[in-house]
Amino acid sequence: MPFEYLSKDGLKELLHRLNDWGELFWVDASAEGKPRLARAKKDGIDKYKLPAFRGVEPVKSVIMPPKQKVAEYPGNIEKDMKVVPKKRAIFGIAQCDLAGIAVFDRVFRDDHEFLDPFYTERREGLFIVTIDCSEVHPSCFCNMVKGKPFCDKGFDLNLTPVENGYLVEVGTEAGAQMLKGTGASKATDSIIAEREKIRQKSMKRLESQNAQFATKKSFVELVSEVKEEPLSYRHHGSTCVECGACTNVCPACFCFGLYDNHIEGARFERMLTWDSCQLAGFSRMAGMLNPRLRIAQRFMHRYNHKFYHYPWRYEGWPSCTGCGRCIDNCMGGIDMRATLRDLSVDSVENMLPSPSPKVK
Amino acid sequence: MSELMKNIYYPIDAKVVEVVPETSTIKTFRFKLSEPLKFRAGQFVQLTVPGVGEAPFTPSSEPGESTDLEITILRTGRVTDYLHDKIKPGDPVGIRGPFGEGYPMDKFKGHTVMVVGGGVGLAPMRAGIYGLFQTINDYKRVSIKFGARSPKDFCFVNEFDAWGKKPHTDLKLTIDRPYPGWTGTVGVVTVLLDDLDVDIKDTYVISCGPDIMLKFVTLKLLDLGFDPYHIYLSMNRRMSCGLGKCHRCNIGTYYICKDGPDMCYGDIMNFPNVFG
Numbered sequence: 026m027p028f029e030y031l032s033k034d035g036l037k038e039l040l041h042r043l044n045d046w047g048e049l050f051w052v053d054a055s056a057e058g059k060p061r062l063a064r065a066k067k068d069g070i071d072k073y074k075l076p077a078f079r080g081v082e083p084v085k086s087v088i089m090p091p092k093q094k095v096a097e098y099p100g101n102i103e104k105d106m107k108v109v110p111k112k113r114a115i116f117g118i119a120q121c122d123l124a125g126i127a128v129f130d131r132v133f134r135d136d137h138e139f140l141d142p143f144y145t146e147r148r149e150g151l152f153i154v155t156i157d158c159s160e161v162h163p164s165c166f167c168n169m170v171k172g173k174p175f176c177d178k179g180f181d182l183n184l185t186p187v188e189n190g191y192l193v194e195v196g197t198e199a200g201a202q203m204l205k206g207t208g209a210s211k212a213t214d215s216i217i218a219e220r221e222k223i224r225q226k227s228m229k230r231l232e233s234q235n236a237q238f239a240t241k242k243s244f245v246e247l248v249s250e251v252k253e254e255p256l257s258y259r260h261h262g263s264t265c266v267e268c269g270a271c272t273n274v275c276p277a278c279f280c281f282g283l284y285d286n287h288i289e290g291a292r293f294e295r296m297l298t299w300d301s302c303q304l305a306g307f308s309r310m311a312g313m314l315n316p317r318l319r320i321a322q323r324f325m326h327r328y329n330h331k332f333y334h335y336p337w338r339y340e341g342w343p344s345c346t347g348c349g350r351c352i353d354n355c356m357g358g359i360d361m362r363a364t365l366r367d368l369s370v371d372s373v374e375n376m377l378p379s380p381s382p383k384v385k
Numbered sequence: 386m387s388e389l390m391k392n393i394y395y396p397i398d399a400k401v402v403e404v405v406p407e408t409s410t411i412k413t414f415r416f417k418l419s420e421p422l423k424f425r426a427g428q429f430v431q432l433t434v435p436g437v438g439e440a441p442f443t444p445s446s447e448p449g450e451s452t453d454l455e456i457t458i459l460r461t462g463r464v465t466d467y468l469h470d471k472i473k474p475g476d477p478v479g480i481r482g483p484f485g486e487g488y489p490m491d492k493f494k495g496h497t498v499m500v501v502g503g504g505v506g507l508a509p510m511r512a513g514i515y516g517l518f519q520t521i522n523d524y525k526r527v528s529i530k531f532g533a534r535s536p537k538d539f540c541f542v543n544e545f546d547a548w549g550k551k552p553h554t555d556l557k558l559t560i561d562r563p564y565p566g567w568t569g570t571v572g573v574v575t576v577l578l579d580d581l582d583v584d585i586k587d588t589y590v591i592s593c594g595p596d597i598m599l600k601f602v603t604l605k606l607l608d609l610g611f612d613p614y615h616i617y618l619s620m621n622r623r624m625s626c627g628l629g630k631c632h633r634c635n636i637g638t639y640y641i642c643k644d645g646p647d648m649c650y651g652d653i654m655n656f657p658n659v660f661g
Contacts, residue, residue, distance in 0.1 A: 095394040099435070099477050101419060104395040108388055132630050139628040142390040252655065280632045282625045283394065287436040291477070295394055300631070308633050310623045311440070311462025314596065316658045325657075330632060337638040 028212035029193040029204060031184075036191060038207040039182075040070045040116065043152065046203070047112025050087050052080035052119075052156075062086075065116070075186060077160035078174075079119035079348050083276035087115055088129055088147045089299075095143060096295035097288070106142045110150030117184075119158050120176045121167050121348035125276025126153075127179065128346070131339045132279055143297075152199060155180040159223055161230045164349025166362050169235055170244060172347050174227040185220045192220050237377075238362035240369060245343055247368045248332035254325055257367035261379045262324035264357030269301035271351035271359075277331070277344040280307070302327055328364070358383060393628055396433040396479025397422075399454070401472055407540035411505055412469060413445060413457040418480060423450035426516025427487035427509070427591075427619075427647045431627045432456060432464075433479030434472065440464040441484075441624045443509030443593075443646065445541075448487075448516045454480070457508035457540055484627040485646050488513060488617060490520075493589050497526040501602050503574045503594030507531055507540050509619055510593050518551055527554040528583055532574030532598075534561045574598060575605045585610050591647060593619035600660040603650055614651035621661070 031039065043049045049065035053073055060076030062084060096103055126148075133144035158165075158174035167173060176183050181200035185192040192212055195201045240247060272278040282300040285293050300307060303323050309315040317323045335344035345361070352360050358380025367376040398419040405413040424430070429443040440462070446455035460469040472478070498517060502510040510531075517527050529548065533539045539558065549556040557577050559570040570576055574594070590611065592602050599618050606616055622634035622641045629643030637656030639648060653659055 096392060096396070098396055098433070098479055099398045101395075101398050104392050104397060105389045106392045108390045136629070139393050139630065140390060141630070142392055145390065253657070279630070282631065282633075283439060285433070285436055285438055291435070293435045295396075297394065300625075300633075302632070308623045310621060311465060314621070314661055316622065316661045322658065329637075330635075334632075334635060334638045 027195050027201075028217055029195060029209040030187075030190060030212040030216055031193050031204075031207060031209045032190045035207040035209055036075070036184075037070050037073070039204065040065065040073060041067075042203055042206065043114045043116065043154075044070070047114055047150070047152070050084070050113065050115045052076045052084075052117035060117070075156060075184065075191075076117050076119075077186075078158045078162045078165065079121050080117075081350075083125060083274060083348070083350065084115050084118050084122045085125060085129065085276050085279070087113065088126060088151065089133075089144065089279065089281075092296055092298045093143060094294050095283070095297045098293055098295070099291070108142050108146050108149075110145075111147055112150045112152075113147065114152035114154065116154045117156050118153065119156055119348075120172055120174060121165070121346040122276050123153065123155055123176050123179050124167075124172055124346035125348070128277040128335070128342070128344045129279055131342070152203070153180045155183045157183070157185040157220065157224060158227050159186055161227055161234065162349060163234060164352040165231060165347065166235050166238070166349055167347035168228065168231040169238065169362065170343050170345050170347040173224075174231055175224050185223060187216050187219050187223075192216050235362065238366040240366055242369070244345075244365045245332050245336045245341065247365060248328055249337070251325075251329075251333075251368065254321055255368055256373065257364055257370065257376065258325045258328065259321055260367065260373050260376050261359055261364040261381075262321055264359060264380045265303070265320050265324055266357055267303050267305070267320055267323070268356055269303050270354040270356065272301040272303055272327070273299065274350040274354045275345075276348055276350070277346050302330065332365070352381070394481075394626075396431070396439070396481045399478050399480050401474050401476045401478060402453075403474055404472065407457060408538050411457060411459050411508070411540050413455055413540070414468065414472065416454045416456070416478060416480070418452045418454060421450050421452050422454060422480065422483065424448055424483035425487035426490060426513045428483035428485045429509075429627075429646055430454070430456075430480050430482030430484065431624070433481070434464050434467055435477060435479065437467045438464050439481070439625075441627060441642070441646075443512060443619070445508040445511040446515070448512055448519070457505065457511070459505035481627060484642050486644055488516065488591060488647055490516060493517075494523045495525065497528065497583050497588040498524050499583060499588050499590045500527065500529045501574060501578070501590060501592040501594075502530070503532045503598040504534070504538065505540070506592070506594030506598070506619065507533075510591070511541055513591055514548065521552055521554070525553065525587070526583070527551070529554070529556040530559075530574060530577040531556070532559045532561070532577065532594075535564045536560055536567055573601070575601050578602070578605050578609065581609065586612070589615045589617065591617045591619075593647075596621055596661040612651070613654055614649055616650040617647045618650055619647045620645055620653075
């Protein structure tokens with residue numbers, strides 16, 4: 026796919042084009058603090074700042090809202106749905122969020138036995154603009170879960186900030202069309218070479234900050250080999266307060282629940298909401314039986330799902346993308362990297378501290 | 386792109402036709418569906434009680450394609466309490482499904498099938514038994530072993546005689562504690578596995594009941610020398626979607642909703658908390 030060079034004004038033009046084309050969401054770093062996911066505003070385009078790393082929020086809310094209506098019954102009216110893809114764009118997401126979308130795709134889009142029409146509607150019309158991470162957040166660890174601080178594929182356009190502008194990699198024909206009229210010009214070889222340097226620099230930074238968590242075996246291998254509740258889960262999981270923050274901020278956590286509401290008269294609606302496997306009610310059955318009653322069991326279940334069950338079902342892919350948001354948001358100071366690193370450690374003395382030092 | 390897609394979360398309309406009390410805590414609900422449902426032995430459905438919720442049940446009626454469906458339900462939680470207390474003929478409900486793999490009936494062909502059920506576990510077993518009866522000559526023998534707390538706690542007692550008279554089929558019952566007038570076996574259902582007269586190497590077992598029963602039935606079968614891959618257990622887990630997506634009903638890598646609900650014990654035996 027071709028590479029184009031886009032000026033700073035060209036970027037604004039691209040945002041205007043996307044905003045006119047459909048519903049635009051962006052990760053914006055113009056405000057104080059960290060990049061935030063938000064619905065784009067036309068009058069905010071001039072101030073928009075491309076993030077240097079992933080945003081505070083995952084983008085999963087764009088493809089699967091926290092709460093959505095999936096049926097109204099009775100009447101057999103909506104049992105077959107006319108699916109009209111929504112024209113939506115997400116701008117400025119990092120590889121960890123793109124990998125999160127791939128985690129959802131395997132479950133909701135690619136399972137041909139049970140295709141989710143609501144997901145299809147949001148996903149099929151989705152235009153994706155990714156970024157290369159030119160900086161690394163202290164909790165980032167995508168390099169440890171088959172990820173990288175940049176995207177190879179799966180995007181319509183990918184942006185790398187370079188001198189006075191951006192290098193754009195065009196991923197799809199839709200991406201090429203969107204770029205027309207923005208003043209983009211063919212990128213020079215030296216700019217393309219500059220991108221490679223930026224990528225290598227970010228990768229090196231990631232490897233260096235995560236060196237203390239390195240393991241000989243991959244996280245998927247380590248977790249898959251665990252049979253009994255290991256010491257590491259007890260050591261690091263002991264400060265879990267079962268708030269569910271880790272699953273809410275995770276770009277790859279897709280577990281959900283269905284519940285029904287009364288509308289009026291004899292009409293009812295079915296709602297689909299995000300749920301959390303860290304909450305006791307998640308697997309509690311009628312009669313109060315619960316195969317995952319203890320926090321430690323639920324803690325282990327989460328790691329198992331991400332690094333054992335999901336990869337087992339989906340060709341080795343973990344359902345953790347290494348974004349580190351669970352680390353940032355854990356009130357108990359639980360660091361997923363430390364927990365996984367200590368799976369192969371057999372005594373608490375040799376484990377990393379729990380709670381983990383808070384990352385900033 | 387614009388195409389018609391099935392809404393996997395939508396319950397098709399159904400109506401309650403009849404409510405038949407089986408025991409003091411178990412009732413059979415007969416439903417008329419607005420469109421035919423085709424299910425195999427061992428598959429389950431999600432029953433919607435409007436405004437109350439959805440819960441998974443294996444039908445107790447004969448597998449096949451029909452607009453008639455029976456589900457036999459023990460009162461044990463929010464949805465089932467409502468069903469027992471409030472639901473009456475004519476009331477609307479919803480059905481999603483069928484879900485799950487069901488029993489591997491082809492694998493059972495040419496072999497003996499032993500059916501071990503306890504309490505309300507007889508309900509889904511009944512669909513399994515009807516499924517076996519549909520092609521009874523495909524199996525060497527069908528041996529049914531049922532247990533209940535007392536003679537009053539057996540469902541489908543009116544059908545037992547007929548079942549016992551089917552070709553190469555036998556039925557044995559037991560109750561947990563002695564009961565006035567009961568002259569049969571006393572003890573939990575595992576006592577019916579003592580002095581087995583089946584060829585263990587040639588027998589498949591399907592079992593349904595509470596977790597504690599499944600556990601001790603399995604341990605007993607293994608003690609007797611059964612191959613773990615010949616034991617199929619109807620596993621109990623909380624479910625929501627039934628589609629292998631919401632990830633709450635899993636045992637290890639398997640989804641009970643998609644890969645079960647009758648799981649081959651050999652496949653799940655190395656996972657933690659198999660029996661709750």
